[in-house]
Amino acid sequence: MVAADISKVYPKDTEAPAGGVDDMTRLLYLHEPGVLGNIKTRYEHNQIYTYAGNILIAVNPFQWSPYLYGTHMMEQYKDADLGELSPHVFAIADVAYRAMKKEGKSNSILVSGESGAGKTETIMMLMRYLAYLGPRSGTEGRTVEQQVLESNPVLEAFGNAKTVRNNNSSRFGKFVEIQFDKEGHISGAAIRTYLLERSRDKERYKLGAGPKSFHYLNQSNCIEVDGINDSQEYLATRSAMYIVGISEEEQEAIFRVVAAVLHIGNIDFDEGTEVDSSVIKDDKSRFHLKTASELLMCDCDKLEKALITRIMVTREGVITKTLVPELAIVSRDGLAKTIYSLLFDWIVNKINVSIGQEANSTQSIGVLDICGFENFEVNSFEQLCINYANEKLQEYFNQYIFKMEQQEYTEEEIDWSYIDFVDNQDVLDLIEKKPGGVIALLDEAWGEGTL
Numbered sequence: 001m002v003a004a005d006i007s008k009v010y011p012k013d014t015e016a017p018a019g020g021v022d023d024m025t026r027l028l029y030l031h032e033p034g035v036l037g038n039i040k041t042r043y044e045h046n047q048i049y050t051y052a053g054n055i056l057i058a059v060n061p062f063q064w065s066p067y068l069y070g071t072h073m074m075e076q077y078k079d080a081d082l083g084e085l086s087p088h089v090f091a092i093a094d095v096a097y098r099a100m101k102k103e104g105k106s107n108s109i110l111v112s113g114e115s116g117a118g119k120t121e122t123i124m125m126l127m128r129y130l131a132y133l134g135p136r137s138g139t140e141g142r143t144v145e146q147q148v149l150e151s152n153p154v155l156e157a158f159g160n161a162k163t164v165r166n167n168n169s170s171r172f173g174k175f176v177e178i179q180f181d182k183e184g185h186i187s188g189a190a191i192r193t194y195l196l197e198r199s200r201d202k203e204r205y206k207l208g209a210g211p212k213s214f215h216y217l218n219q220s221n222c223i224e225v226d227g228i229n230d231s232q233e234y235l236a237t238r239s240a241m242y243i244v245g246i247s248e249e250e251q252e253a254i255f256r257v258v259a260a261v262l263h264i265g266n267i268d269f270d271e272g273t274e275v276d277s278s279v280i281k282d283d284k285s286r287f288h289l290k291t292a293s294e295l296l297m298c299d300c301d302k303l304e305k306a307l308i309t310r311i312m313v314t315r316e317g318v319i320t321k322t323l324v325p326e327l328a329i330v331s332r333d334g335l336a337k338t339i340y341s342l343l344f345d346w347i348v349n350k351i352n353v354s355i356g357q358e359a360n361s362t363q364s365i366g367v368l369d370i371c372g373f374e375n376f377e378v379n380s381f382e383q384l385c386i387n388y389a390n391e392k393l394q395e396y397f398n399q400y401i402f403k404m405e406q407q408e409y410t411e412e413e414i415d416w417s418y419i420d421f422v423d424n425q426d427v428l429d430l431i432e433k434k435p436g437g438v439i440a441l442l443d444e445a446w447g448e449g450t451l
């Protein structure tokens with residue numbers, strides 16, 4: 001028996017159906033325990049999807065159910081109104097597709113959730129269903145949906161990493177735009193990526209010493225992952241690269257760049273003889289510097305200079321400043337990250353050329369895959385960017401779901417009780433508002449050369 005203050009107890013709907021309700025708006029009491037309880041009840045009845053109005057909540061079942069996503073299911077959801085059948089990801093795609101056709105306007109579906117929640121799988125289902133609704137007309141061979149799906153292994157090979165939560169976690173945001181012609185048939189697709197997390201936990205590329213010997217790979221002490229066979233993954237990546245049209249020569253260049261990034265990470269510095277300066281630490285570091293420059297086909301001396309100095313543009317003119325070893329490391333890591341993300345952008349561009357983007361497309365359905373909020377023990381600039389992006393999405397959600405709806409009720413003089421929601425305007429002001437906002441402070445630090 002527990003004694004509790006009545007004001008702190010949430011009421012329970014004693015007459016709620018045993019299997020829960022398929023739309024949260026039908027809950028008698030709409031509070032957090034009620035919402036979570038409903039999701040749990042449904043999950044126990046093998047229902048992983050639940051609506052909250054026109055938003056779909058999905059619980060990752062971690063077990064495959066072919067029945068749930070088969071052609072038979074697709075046939076049922078085609079042209080069915082939202083809410084007519086059990087909640088399903090196909091229903092969301094169907095609404096977006098029909099609205100696009102009816103209004104002749106593009107639509108977007110936002111898929112959000114924390115790492116491992118099932119975003120990537122959900123997006124695959126959305127694409128399969130859209131390809132089912134509007135197959136590309138008059139073309140032979142692979143469908144756009146197939147091509148977009150085939151590009152996944154390549155994107156994953158360069159954009160994913162193992163995290164504590166997910167062995168194959170996407171470390172980038174993705175916006176897949178499926179383009180349609182006037183008849184509603186798929187006419188092309190484009191993949192846009194953003195917010196790539198660039199921090200990453202063999203003889204031709206001088207990688208003989210193995211992953212343990214590379215600073216960028218040995219930080220986590222996790223070199224092998226159960227159930228993942230690196231040589232098989234490598235072969236799969238190579239064949240996926242051929243499929244998306246990356247030639248043998250280009251693949252060779254890609255691996256050269258990746259190897260160069262690893263070698264750059266192993267260049268260490270010592271204090272130089274001049275004040276606030278640094279030099280390449282020893283022969284080992286010099287070997288990595290030389291190998292990196294060979295792989296990148298650039299001048300070794302110029303690469304060295306780029307690492308241990310910084311060029312600053314001031315009102316008085318351009319100044320070359322030497323860097324202390326700690327700052328040379330920052331500059332080294334910055335260079336490695338930039339090279340890696342440019343490589344990733346290049347690969348994405350290559351994939352888009354191969355899929356065939358329609359330049360004059362007027363209607364499309366975009367599917368946005370974005371990591372949910374992140375809060376690690378040590379958070380970096382990348383977490384700030386991800387969390388800021390999520391705050392912006394939350395603002396959009398608040399704007400559309402709460403503020404506008406409530407405004408409409410007021411205007412139409414409908415009797416309603418105000419729903420309390422957490423307005424995140426303060427957080428956004430903190431980041432955006434000038435002066436004093438985080439962005440303004442970062443700008444200033446950048447200008448002064450302290451960043």
Ligand SMILES: Nc1ncnc2c1ncn2[C@@H]1O[C@H](COP(=O)(O)OP(=O)(O)OP(=O)(O)O)[C@@H](O)[C@H]1O
Nearest residue numbers: 060062063064115116117118119120121166169170
């Ligand atoms: N609808 C589903 N049915 C069955 N299994 C699923 C489903 N959704 C996700 N999973 C399982 O959960 C795993 C993680 O899902 P997924 O990779 O889609 O997560 P994510 O949200 O994209 O993660 P991250 O943000 O870290 O990339 C998948 O590899 C798959 O095994």
